[in-house]
Structures are given as C-alpha cells and as structure tokens.
Amino acid sequence: MKTLVRFLLITALVCTPMLAGAGESRMAGSVPVSQKKVVKATPVNAVTPSKKMSPVVAAEKKAEELLEKKVKEADAKAKTVLPGEDDEEKPRVMPVVSGPINYVGEIKTYKARTDDTLLTIGEKFGLGYVELRSANPHMDPWRPGAGTYVVLPTMHLLPDGPRKGVVVNLSEMRMYHYTKAGVKTYPIGVGREGFSTPVGSTSVVRKQEGPIWTPTDRMRREDPKLPVQIGPGPDNPLGTHALYLGWPQYLLHGTNKPWGIGRRVSSGCVRMYNKDAEALFESVPVGTPVTVVRQGIKFGWIGDMLYVEAHPDDVLADQVERVGEAQDYKVPADIFENLGKAAGQARDRLDWKAVREALKERRGYPVPILLNPSDDQRFVTASMEARAGTSRFGPRLTNEVVQTPKTAQAQSGTPARDTARRRSRGFNG
DSSP: OHHHHHHHHHHHHHHHHHHHHHHHHHHHOOOOGGGOOOOOOOOTTOOOGGGOOOHHHHHHHHHHHHHHHHHHHHHHHHHTSOTTSSOOOOOOOOOOOOSSOOEEEOOEEEEOOTTOOHHHHHHHHTOOHHHHHHHSTTSOSSOOOTTOEEEEOOEEEOOSSOOSEEEEETTTTEEEEEETTEEEEEEOBEEOTTOOOOOEEEEEEEEEESOOBOOOHHHHHHOTTSOSOBOSSTTOTTOSEEEEESSTTOEEEOOSOGGGTTSEEESSOEEOOHHHHHHHHHHOOTTOEEEEEOOSEEEEEETTEEEEEEOOOTHHHHHHHHHSSOOSOOOOTTHHHHHHHHHGGGGGGBOHHHHHHHHHHOOSSOEEOBSSOOGGGOSSOHHHHHHTTTSOOOOTTOEEEOOOHHHHHHHOSSOHHHHHHHHTTOOOO
C-alpha cells in the first residue's frame, strides 16, 4: 500500500508542470518563452518599406516640423522676457510706402442686402467665389443675410515675376495687367483638375470681339450634342471678347457663366467677367507678353512691415468651395527659403505663430508677419476675422461700401439666390 501511494505521488509531481504548460499554451494561444520570437515595436509615424513617402510629401512634412519647432522656440523665448521689458506701445501711424509698390487696392467691407449671395457680391466688386469664401469662412455663401458685413479682399500683394504686360497667377485665380498708369487686377476662372493652363511665357497673338467658339474633339466626344460652332451671343462660352495666346487652344476670354469666376472649372482657358474681358481687350495690344505663374503664397513689404498673402490653391481651393475652409493644412517645402529672401535682415523679427496661422487659414489677403504689428498695420483686424458673417465689423481701417437707392432698385427682381443656384449647375469650356 505504501509503495502504491509513493508511486502515485511521484507521477503527479512529474506530470503537473507538463500539463500546466500545455494548458497555458492552448488557452492563451501563446508560445513557450523559449520559442517566442522577439518583435520590435514599430513607431506610429514610422514609414514602412512598402509605403514610402514621396520626396515632395517628405519635404513638406519636414518643413512643417521645422515650423512647429520655430513656433515652440518663439514661445519659450517670449516667456523669458520680463514684464515691461519689451512691451512699449508703438505710435499708430499708417505705413509709408517707399521704393517699388508691392501691392494694389485696399480692404473694404460691404453691408449685404437680403437678395445678395457671394456670387453676386463677387461680380459686383471684381472678386472670385473662392477668394470671397476664404475671407469669410463662416458665412453662408447663398444667404449672407441682410445687414451682414462682408470682408472684400480687394487688396493684393503683387506676384513675384516680371512687372510688365499680363501676369496670370493660377494659384490665387487672379490676373494682373501692368500699365504705365499702374496695375489693374481681375479675378479669373482657371482649369479644373487635369486641365491646367500651362505655366511659362507667351504673348497675345490676336484679339476678337464677338468670338466664335469651336468645341474641341474631346468636348464633342464627351457631349455629342454640342454644335460644331457657337457664334456671338449670350450662349457663347467665350463671352463678348477673347484674346488668343501663342499657346494653341488657350485664351483669355469672357464667359456666359460668370459664376465660374474664382473657381477651377474651365478646360484650361482663363475666364473673366465680360466687363473685365472688354477692358483688357481695349487696353492690351497684340504682342503684349503674358506670363503664367503658380504662386499660392506671396510675400511683400508695405512700409516697414512684411506681409504674407496665402491662398488656397489646387485641391485646397476645391475644399474652400465645398466647405468654406482649406482642410488639408500643409507647409510648402520651399517656404523657409522664400520667407528668408523676403525678410532679409528682419529674419530675427519674424512672428512664426502668425506665419503658421496664415498658412493654415489661407484667407487670401495680406497678413503682417513681423513681431508686434500696430493696429494700423493690420488691414483686417482680429475682430473682423472672428466675426466675419456673424456681426458688425468695426470701421477702423475699412471703407464701407454703401449701396445707393439707384443700385438697390436695379438689383430688385428675380431673387439672386435662386438664380445663382440655377447657374451653378454646369460649366462650359
């Protein structure tokens, strides 16, 4: 009997660890420690070999990280300044412009009427749809509301390029015409995704009042119902006036659909309001040079202040059109090189927070980016930015556009909101 008990005890002692190990392995689905492979954790932001970043995206990400670093350094430096050490109030004076003029126009506000939309306001004041939405991001584009004060971004830094002839900036959807008397600027409609206007230099080779529109083979394949040609008249997609360029198939022309101005909707041509196309037609002779650039971010000095004017270009413009703001914030890879050139000896006075906010918001008007700007150096005040579309703006540094009874009477009739909605359903050319 004692021998049997001793045998059972020995058997239990030998088998228990094996059973325990087997049970653990089955229940937990684990592997014995001696057989486990050590797997190193991959950082969340690490790039796997199969999904490497493109050089452009990698450069933009690096630029964004550098900008964030500069903002943090500026914050840390600001906290080390003793109270009263650097807070002397500067005299409020209007900027004195010396040397070459780097801008055109001035910021204004407009008191909207009941039947106003951003489309009708844009056509009235020479502005495109996207730039109006960018400057007034929280506003209902179809019904701003009677009494609402709308920011009119009618002040522009000049693009970097030759200051002669015609300069077309695709990114901001705006044209500049340099004359002996000064600079004239017009909003434009540009090519949609996949139908971009070429970048480079050409010239006006001929002009035509009452042009004839001939659809391309591609257009006729997409819409076999298109006629072979459309002559002068209200249905002509080229509008009332056209300027033909040295690039075949590309024109500067008017339009029968003015609601496409300030949008990416054309097949590569540059659209204008008919009144602007007529003005350009009369003032631009054949042979005038035309330069096409892409500059969504511009820098310029006005007096002793450096400004940045950031526009929502390409897909960001499409986002603004749909939802009112540029959602995919990114820092251009060349921002520091261009900013350094523009700032010069004032690099140490750059306000990196202001730079970052301008790049994120893309409001489309000049914003001061040196430290401690005075109120007079802000062409759009902070309160105006915060209250756009929701309350009355302060009158400081703005010129309110007041409608005369004659203008108001001329606008009465078909509700502009319904008309604009019908117009926005399609585009030609």
